Amino acid sequence: MELQITATDPEHPATLLDLPWDVPLEEWPDRHLVALPRGISRHVVRFARAGGEVFAVKEVGEYAAVREYGLLRDLDRLAVPAVDPVAVVTGRQAPRGEPLEPVLITRQLKGSMPYRSMFETTMRPGTINRLLDALAVLLVRLHLSGFAWGDCSLSNTLFRRDAGAYAAYLVDAETGQIQPRLTHGQRDYDLDVARVNIVGELMDLEAGGALHPSIDPIPMGRDICDRYGALWHELTRTSVYPRGKRHHMDRRIRRLNDLGFDVAEMQIQRSPDGDAVTFVPKVVDAGHHQRQLLRLTGLDAEENQARSLLNDLETWMATQEDHTPGDPLGASPEVLAHRWVRDVFRPAVRLVPRDLRDAMDTAQVYHELLEHRLLMSERQHHDVSVAEAAADYVRGISR
Template sequence: MALQISATNPEHPALLLELPWHLPLEEWPEKYLVALPRGISRHVVRYARAGADVVAVKELAERPAVREYELLRTLDRLGIPAVDPLAVVTGRTDSDGGPLEPVLITRHLNGSLPYRSMFETTLRPTTMHRLMDALAVLLVRLHLAGFAWGDCSLSNTLFRRDAGAYAAYLVDAETGELHPQLTTGQRAYDIELARVNISGELLDLEAAGALHPSVDPIAFGTEICRRYQDLWEELTRTSVYPAGKYHYIDRRIRRLNDLGFDVAEMQIQHSSSGDTVTFVPKVVDAGHHQRQLLRLTGLDTEENQARRLLNDLESWMATQDDYAPGDPLGARTEVLAHRWVREVFRPTVRAVPQHLRGSMDPAELYHELLEHRWYLSERAQHDIGLDAAVKDFTARILPRPDPEAAPVQS
């Protein structure tokens, strides 16, 4: 059987052909590989360079490789945070013509880390709570889309910094199943698997001396269940309000937006007596602030970053003479937003020397500069401005140790 590359982009096969497909993945020469932290996997996984991209290459049987590839493509279309599927390579043979396992190829998620690399510095409990929040949000988003993960764990997740919090991404969809809607039992099964897997992973870290002494692995495994249930309840519960109190409905929608979820449509029913209103929101995929920022500015960021940048954009626009507060998403606002990118965002980011930025993307760097500006302004009891914040941040805060520079695990 001849080598066959099934890819999402017609440009990828030509780039991927340069890789040594005639060798088992474990034997690939160093010149093809990229030294990045790797998590634990039941399969052989390597990072390699294909043109300008860094890709993750995973060996597995053809049927699960194709199935996972299609599932990841579906998750991408649904806007679920997951690794980007690039190709499946089949028909591999060694130099003697013997068969080699097919591979699934995904794009490396820039700026992300597997959990074991993060724990090499013994994370504080507060940071671990943020990781659990991110994982709970990811699991809720998957379940809202009808996706049963079947193997939710820290090992099957990548984490990326998102404006002081973390965003979680699904890495392994091999055991996943997509349904029109999940039953309560299917969701409960996923949650129970998450609890058992996470507790076990944290117990392994504890045995290796990589867990903060105050962290109880069993309690943290249980915490993901509580955080998931709280978030699910907020997103799916039916609310009953007094008639005429429609601002309560608006408040509920705003709270959902603050969590990063959109209300695509809503069902409102009046009681027979006319004194109460029942409100049932239809909550869809997260990304309210992401999409708004992208539409206004062209900046494609994480959700928390987008929320913070939108706040800064709105504050800046309020200082402009041509701002029209009655038209928050109108054409005039788009003009101002692009001016903010040109006159504020880009010059501020460029003022920090490239070699001091580490792995921070522009949105994360701008967020940290805003945080530093707030801290200095609080201390000075007046707004010190972005220019002064950049100078102080560059001189006193950077360079600093970067957790993404963690050594590669064997």
């Protein structure tokens, strides 16, 4: 049987030929390997360098390797966070002709860590909560794409911090399956598996002294189910907002905030019946909103102020005709943010008398206008303009 490399990129087979495929993966020489933290796996896994890239190489049976390779390619097409499939290598033989297990090759996810490496020092409870939140987001996104994982766990996930955000990536699709739509039973099964696995993994950390003493593994396992359920409901329930009811979108964003999530992207589809809105959630770390607002607008604000302003910016951007996420021809977030500051933020702040503005910073002034506009819109059952809100706000303070 001859060595065969099935790859996603035509350049990869030639690059990968330099690796020692006639040697069991456990015995690969150090010159080919890269010392990176590895998670727990049922299979032999090594990180290897070839052609200037780093790859994760996993020995697994041929059927499982080909199947997982296909699933990972499907997830890539669905834009679900997962490791990138590179190749499957079959027909491996030792020098004396003994058959060796095939391998699945994926691209190393830069900046990612397995959960055990993140617990080398005792992790704060808040950070653990954010990791579990990120896992809940991943599971929701998988299920929305029709992917039943079958073995959701911390061990089968990689975590990465990106600009203050925690993102979870699927790293093991061996037990998964893709269908047009998952049933309630399939989703419940995935959740039950996730709960049991996470409790077991946290208990293992507890036994090794790597878990913060204030954390009880069993409630943590239940908590991810609660987070998943709340997020699934908030993202999947049918919502068509009549024109002129933008304050309903604001309220829904706040519900996501209360769940511990922020809006990474918001898509609005116009129809004769109204605006159908889709939200993509993310989990962020402390200070993220300050950094993001400063980068996009140059405005320096406190964290809660920045969250409020960014929510308004995101909602406003989604209404702009030249805002097309992923389209290189559309206006960039930086261009739109500059326009928002010029056309929305500054004019609104100027509506407040100078003596009131001098008593607080401009970010707080705008935040209070947003709060007042939301309350007015809900009382009057239609969207209120910033100018109307500012006038009513000033009258209320002057009384």
